[in-house]
Amino acid sequence: MILRPVGDRTDWRVEGAVALxxxxxxxxxxxxxxxxxxxxxxxxxxxxxxxxxxxFGYTGLxxxxxxxxxxxxxxxxAHLLIAxxxxxxxxxLAIGMLVAAAFGALIxxxxxxxxxxxxxxxxxxxxxxxYFMENSxxxxxxxxxxxxxxxxxxxxxxxxxSSSLGTYIFVAVIYFAGFFIARRIVxxxxxxxxxxILENPERALAVGHNxxxxxxxxxxxxxxxxxxxxxLLGMFQGYMPPEAFSIDQSGEIIIMTVIxxxxxxxxxxxxxxxxxxxxxxxxxxxAIAGVWKLILGVIFVLLxxxxxxxxxxxxxxxxxRLRAAR
Amino acid sequence: MALGLTIIFGLLGFVNFAHGGxxxxxxxxxxxxxxxxxxxxxxxxxxxxxxxxxxIVIERVLIRHYYARPKEDQILVTFGLGIVLVEAVxxxxxxxxxxxxxxxxxxxxxxxADLVYPQYRVDVVGIVALTLTAVWLIVFKTRLxxxxxxxxxxxxxxxxxxxxxxxxxxxxxxLGAAVAGLxxxxxxxxxxxxxxMGTGVLVQSFVVIVIGGxxxxxxxxxxxxxxxxxxxxxxxxxxxxAQVALYLAMAFVLIVRPQGxxxxxxxx
Numbered sequence: 001m002i003l004r005p006v007g008d009r010t011d012w013r014v015e016g017a018v019a020l021x022x023x024x025x026x027x028x029x030x031x032x033x034x035x036x037x038x039x040x041x042x043x044x045x046x047x048x049x050x051x052x053x054x055x056f057g058y059t060g061l062x063x064x065x066x067x068x069x070x071x072x073x074x075x076x077x078a079h080l081l082i083a084x085x086x087x088x089x090x091x092x093l094a095i096g097m098l099v100a101a102a103f104g105a106l107i108x109x110x111x112x113x114x115x116x117x118x119x120x121x122x123x124x125x126x127x128x129x130x131y132f133m134e135n136s137x138x139x140x141x142x143x144x145x146x147x148x149x150x151x152x153x154x155x156x157x158x159x160x161x162s163s164s165l166g167t168y169i170f171v172a173v174i175y176f177a178g179f180f181i182a183r184r185i186v187x188x189x190x191x192x193x194x195x196x197i198l199e200n201p202e203r204a205l206a207v208g209h210n211x212x213x214x215x216x217x218x219x220x221x222x223x224x225x226x227x228x229x230x231x232l233l234g235m236f237q238g239y240m241p242p243e244a245f246s247i248d249q250s251g252e253i254i255i256m257t258v259i260x261x262x263x264x265x266x267x268x269x270x271x272x273x274x275x276x277x278x279x280x281x282x283x284x285x286x287a288i289a290g291v292w293k294l295i296l297g298v299i300f301v302l303l304x305x306x307x308x309x310x311x312x313x314x315x316x317x318x319x320x321r322l323r324a325a326r
Numbered sequence: 327m328a329l330g331l332t333i334i335f336g337l338l339g340f341v342n343f344a345h346g347g348x349x350x351x352x353x354x355x356x357x358x359x360x361x362x363x364x365x366x367x368x369x370x371x372x373x374x375x376x377x378x379x380x381x382i383v384i385e386r387v388l389i390r391h392y393y394a395r396p397k398e399d400q401i402l403v404t405f406g407l408g409i410v411l412v413e414a415v416x417x418x419x420x421x422x423x424x425x426x427x428x429x430x431x432x433x434x435x436x437x438x439a440d441l442v443y444p445q446y447r448v449d450v451v452g453i454v455a456l457t458l459t460a461v462w463l464i465v466f467k468t469r470l471x472x473x474x475x476x477x478x479x480x481x482x483x484x485x486x487x488x489x490x491x492x493x494x495x496x497x498x499x500x501l502g503a504a505v506a507g508l509x510x511x512x513x514x515x516x517x518x519x520x521x522x523m524g525t526g527v528l529v530q531s532f533v534v535i536v537i538g539g540x541x542x543x544x545x546x547x548x549x550x551x552x553x554x555x556x557x558x559x560x561x562x563x564x565x566x567x568a569q570v571a572l573y574l575a576m577a578f579v580l581i582v583r584p585q586g587x588x589x590x591x592x593x594x
Contacts, residue, residue, distance in 0.1 A: 063396045110577055113584045116397040121532040128529050130575035136566035247525060294413035300408040304399060
């Protein structure tokens, strides 16, 4: 499992485009009348979604329990920082991410015993297990339904990222690193095997790949991405909300990934942006403020039925057709 | 006791991610009919009828196009549908929780040995048993059930025999939906109706299926009883852990017997 890129090794245009997007995003959101904070929120969800995309878009595993890792990473990071057990933002994030990944390996080893709808059911159930753990037995550490207030803003050494733009930059750099690594992963031989599993698990097994092992590694990676994003959420808000563990959170990240386009890595970011902006726009119109989720739900159902590739997936396919025609 | 209802959910792989929403719609339809007419029986009828028709519409318009698509797409579309149903209910009836009165004939309490049970819960057990029997009869003793079971194994062969498999699938989907709706209404006096009432029930029914065994009729019943016992016993000794214990039990079953207690290997 050496992470050696498949194909053109000198093609950095995608990374460049993403970096450019991250730089212009705050200004673009400003033009829409939205603040930098909204951009930070979208990036955090986009990072969370990269993990979902790794298991769903590239491996075909549909998990409804990703909030378990988002919440775990978030609460571990928040708790460490609040209790001053770790004073370094990056250190706390790393520990939160590792704990989430460890739970990912544990839950994955159980849930991956099933496939299809039963895998989805199991992940949903395990997601609830984490939710109830946060809520009752661990309430001394998690604040139960109050969550954890007072999470310090990010800082690295003498560098202070506590302003709104500062937090955006901090999150954007981490998002870019996460995207960069995920792209190395999916373009490596390891990623090729994941795609083989997506297309035909039996065939992947038949040619001698250890399919359960590959699935477990992908699931663990996804949990790590979730944990990292959760840690950032607490820092960004200055507060770690218990909703990070909720079923709705697990569902929404899947919806965002599907709207944006699974199997693209950038899709979840696009989906998170569309979801967050649409939600805000709909909530600002009085007549439909109460039904914003109904409208987004209908859009989601229509998208899966008629436009399975999602927005980013559709755009990429269009671009490739255009280039092929030339 | 409410878990008894989730047993029905788990039968025969009817369960899908939209069932939480159908459960909610059934609860609201039955509650409306019941409070307007004062007749519990009409409430049951309304819950069954509304969700049955809704099931037919959903199957014809949407689900029908998904049989040939990947399982993941089926999960996604039913999940999305569940959201649409719940949010539609919220839009019409607001998100507020509404208490549903227990029917007068079931308002007392029943004493069995040293244990006191609310009468209504005992009646619910009766309704569940009746529904279970009816569903079992339809699936295993009628021509429709036979066609559907054959169709799940090999739809092509069934069609070659000149049978309209699409119609059979539609009916069984609507039947599963109607049962979910009925469960919603019967549960309403226990849970109170609110748009999100179906979510918890949906997750619990998943747990019941995993514990009892995938695709096993008896397993769903055993799983439901075991799950009920776990929750009520831990509620007595360690209330904080009641819900957690249920999921830990599920994890334990997965480790020692991945196919579930009464599940058959290879029917996933």
